[in-house]
Amino acid sequence: xxxxxxxxxxxxxxxxxxxxxxxxxxxxxxxxxxxxxxxxxxxxxxxxxxxxxxxxxxxxxxxxxxxxxxxxxxxxxxxxxxxxxxxxxxxxxxxxxxxxxxxxxxxxxxxxxxxxxxxxxxxxxxxxxxxxxxxxxxxxxxxxxxxxxxxxxxxxxxxxxxxxxxxxxxxxxxxxxxxxxxxxxxxxxxxxxxxxxxxxxxxxxxxxxx
Amino acid sequence: xxxxxxxxxxxxxxxxxxxxxxxxxxxxxxxxxxxxxxxxxxxxxxxxxxxxxxxxxxxxxxxxxxxxxxxxxxxxxxxxxxxxxxxxxxxxxxxxxxxxxxxxxxxxxxxxxxxxxxxxxxxxxxxxxxxxxxxxxxxxxxxxxxxxxxxxxxxxxxxxxxxxxxxxxxxxxxxxxxxxxxxxxxxxxxxxxxxxxxxxxxxxxxxxxxxxxxxxxxxxxxxxxxxxxxxxxxxxxxxxxxxxxxxxxxxxxxxxxxxxxxxxxxxxxxxxxxxxxxxxxxxxxxxxxxxxxxxxxxxxxxxxxxxxxxxxxxxxxxxxxxxxxxxxxxxxxxxxxxxxxxxxxxxxxxxxxxxxxxxxxxxxxxxxxxxxxxxxxxxxxxxxxxxxxxxxxxxxxxxxxxxxxxxxxxxxxxxxxxxxxxxxxxxxxxxxxxxxxxxxxxxxxxxxxxxxxxxxxxxxxxxxxxxxxxx
Ligand code: SF4
Numbered sequence: 115x116x117x118x119x120x121x122x123x124x125x126x127x128x129x130x131x132x133x134x135x136x137x138x139x140x141x142x143x144x145x146x147x148x149x150x151x152x153x154x155x156x157x158x159x160x161x162x163x164x165x166x167x168x169x170x171x172x173x174x175x176x177x178x179x180x181x182x183x184x185x186x187x188x189x190x191x192x193x194x195x196x197x198x199x200x201x202x203x204x205x206x207x208x209x210x211x212x213x214x215x216x217x218x219x220x221x222x223x224x225x226x227x228x229x230x231x232x233x234x235x236x237x238x239x240x241x242x243x244x245x246x247x248x249x250x251x252x253x254x255x256x257x258x259x260x261x262x263x264x265x266x267x268x269x270x271x272x273x274x275x276x277x278x279x280x281x282x283x284x285x286x287x288x289x290x291x292x293x294x295x296x297x298x299x300x301x302x303x304x305x306x307x308x309x310x311x312x313x314x315x316x317x318x319x320x321x322x323x324x
Numbered sequence: 325x326x327x328x329x330x331x332x333x334x335x336x337x338x339x340x341x342x343x344x345x346x347x348x349x350x351x352x353x354x355x356x357x358x359x360x361x362x363x364x365x366x367x368x369x370x371x372x373x374x375x376x377x378x379x380x381x382x383x384x385x386x387x388x389x390x391x392x393x394x395x396x397x398x399x400x401x402x403x404x405x406x407x408x409x410x411x412x413x414x415x416x417x418x419x420x421x422x423x424x425x426x427x428x429x430x431x432x433x434x435x436x437x438x439x440x441x442x443x444x445x446x447x448x449x450x451x452x453x454x455x456x457x458x459x460x461x462x463x464x465x466x467x468x469x470x471x472x473x474x475x476x477x478x479x480x481x482x483x484x485x486x487x488x489x490x491x492x493x494x495x496x497x498x499x500x501x502x503x504x505x506x507x508x509x510x511x512x513x514x515x516x517x518x519x520x521x522x523x524x525x526x527x528x529x530x531x532x533x534x535x536x537x538x539x540x541x542x543x544x545x546x547x548x549x550x551x552x553x554x555x556x557x558x559x560x561x562x563x564x565x566x567x568x569x570x571x572x573x574x575x576x577x578x579x580x581x582x583x584x585x586x587x588x589x590x591x592x593x594x595x596x597x598x599x600x601x602x603x604x605x606x607x608x609x610x611x612x613x614x615x616x617x618x619x620x621x622x623x624x625x626x627x628x629x630x631x632x633x634x635x636x637x638x639x640x641x642x643x644x645x646x647x648x649x650x651x652x653x654x655x656x657x658x659x660x661x662x663x664x665x666x667x668x669x670x671x672x673x674x675x676x677x678x679x680x681x682x683x684x685x686x687x688x689x690x691x692x693x694x695x696x697x698x699x700x701x702x703x704x705x706x707x708x709x710x711x712x713x714x715x716x717x718x719x720x721x722x723x724x725x726x727x728x729x730x731x732x733x734x735x736x737x738x739x740x741x742x743x744x745x746x747x748x749x750x751x752x753x754x755x756x757x758x759x760x761x762x763x764x765x766x767x768x769x770x771x772x773x774x775x776x777x778x779x780x781x782x783x784x785x786x787x788x789x790x791x792x793x794x795x
Contacts, residue, residue: 129644131642132645134620136757136761140765141738141739141740142739142740144362144390145740147409159765164765164766187645188641194757195454195471197363215524218554218556219470219471219551222471277348277488279348279349291478291481294351294478294481294484294486295376297482300343301351301483305483308353308355309588314446316380
């Protein structure tokens with residue numbers, strides 16, 4: 115995973131609430147067996163009409179807005195657990211999503227892919243959007259080290275929360291599997307004590323004895 | 325001190341913590357990992373890249389459901405991408421030593437339908453799957469939740485998952501349900517109260533006399549939709565109804581082991597005096613048949629109520645989304661949905677495709693005929709459900725009523741196969757999501773119970789089933 119430290123970029127505003135992962139990447143595009151190329155179909159049905167022509171009124175088709183930061187309405191990423199949503203956003207080129215609320219599974223999926231979900235207050239989100247709409251060149255600074263997001267050139271800033279373990283992973287580019295693989299002895303020891311595994315005969319010790 | 329009092333959730337969670345990371349998540353042991361064709365290929369590819377295998381293949385179970393056609397399942401899948409994905413699953417399962425109930429297997433079906441019906445799902449377990457409706461299994465008093473593909477890879481590699489402990493919520497439904505009101509109505513009612521993100525960060529326990537009186541299948545419908553209010557999962561304490569359901573199923577413990585298991589399961593309940601972060605109570609008598617009017621499952625109303633107006637919204641910031649949603653659905657604020665013509669009815673999905681759902685619908689439509697404008701599809705959740713339905717003659721009743729009985733799969737729940745609702749058309753669906761385009765690009769979904777769906781199929785218009793039941 116790529117290391118994440120600090121990003122300064124213009125942002126793309128998408129102030130719609132409850133954006134679900136079916137909108138981020140519709141199910142019919144989930145047939146791939148690799149992680150690549152999902153960005154092409156990011157927000158597919160909002161972005162293109164049935165003739166596959168770009169819809170002029172959708173923000174990703176608006177040349178005024180670009181950047182590595184997506185600023186979206188409350189409860190972003192709800193619905194289906196498809197990690198393809200995080201892949202699509204990252205593949206398109208975003209590194210950060212700012213919203214005033216994230217759905218749980220999406221948040222985890224994003225973090226597992228080096229895409230930083232930044233949860234801010236409703237009031238701060240409104241101010242950020244106001245600035246972007248007033249000036250599309252508005253730059254946002256997202257600093258993971260200090261856990262702050264700032265509107266560049268202003269004193270308008272807010273701190274955001276992130277699990278300290280996840281923060282360390284992102285800054286160092288580690289992933290959970292590296293960590294867990296090192297715990298093998300503990301996992302095997304746990305298995306010997308598991309009530310469930312012994313009830314259904316999946317207990318590893320039993321298998322060895324058998 | 326109340327600290328030694330534990331909730332059901334805490335008991336199961338604590339029993340699965342392998343170790344805890346300081347300032348970080350717990351390492352949770354996963355008893356069962358269910359996989360399907362859509363969210364697993366990249367995880368298998370990840371293992372190969374790392375040069376490792378599946379740590380405990382015997383704890384993993386696979387089926388093909390999301391992508392499969394629901395017609396002519398004996399033939400090769402026509403759509404090349406779907407076929408490729410299903411073939412990839414077969415190949416990966418063979419390579420990594422995982423049991424697969426693929427197309428043609430008598431146990432094949434929607435992953436959340438087959439787990440319980442095979443007795444794989446048991447109280448006190450942890451179950452994960454790369455699918456958000458894994459919460460279904462919570463009906464057995466199980467910690468079950470959906471995960472992303474990176475986490476699928478994590479569990480394959482180590483049988484463990486890094487998880488921060490969620491907050492807990494208990495929702496009590498007390499009293500008796502009225503005639504014509506199903507567990508689907510209970511959960512649509514709850515979600516309409518909590519809204520779509522209202523339980524985000526929580527694990528929910530459903531309790532109360534109305535919940536305890538439900539069958540296992542009805543309980544599964546409730547737990548299934550926990551995710552639609554953002555909850556990590558939902559669960560219900562196991563009881564005699566649970567043990568009775570499990571007894572004798574293929575994978576369930578047998579004989580003395582079963583007795584030993586039941587003795588353990590009887591310890592799985594929330595202690596008197598244990599505290600929840602949030603506790604809510606609703607009166608079962610206030611629940612009526614429900615229906616959604618918008619593009620998320622929280623946008624539900626009693627079927628006789630009018631669509632709300634902007635003035636009814638709790639937060640000003642939701643106005644744009646609300647208006648966008650009504651524009652997509654082609655509805656006006658303040659309108660009633662009753663008597664609205666409907667051309668598509670879909671009965672199926674992991675929410676309502678079990679044998680009880682099929683029985684209920686067959687019983688209701690027996691001797692009736694669907695309205696000529698309606699295209700009514702009913703898709704069993706699994707091969708076993710299909711077999712049982714045929715054994716009971718439900719297929720004949722449904723056919724005579726003009727319903728098309730398909731072969732098992734996710735089908736029109738998510739429009740990944742050819743079962744789609746055309747653009748602009750309304751569909752009453754027993755599934756769990758009414759998102760824009762969920763049932764096909766431009767399709768307009770209204771979520772409701774199997775009885776409401778069946779009543780609407782018969783009249784061709786949105787119908788309050790109670791009128792037909794009490795007539
Ligand atoms: S039926 Fe629908 S909700 Fe259930 S597993 Fe399949 S796609 Fe997901």
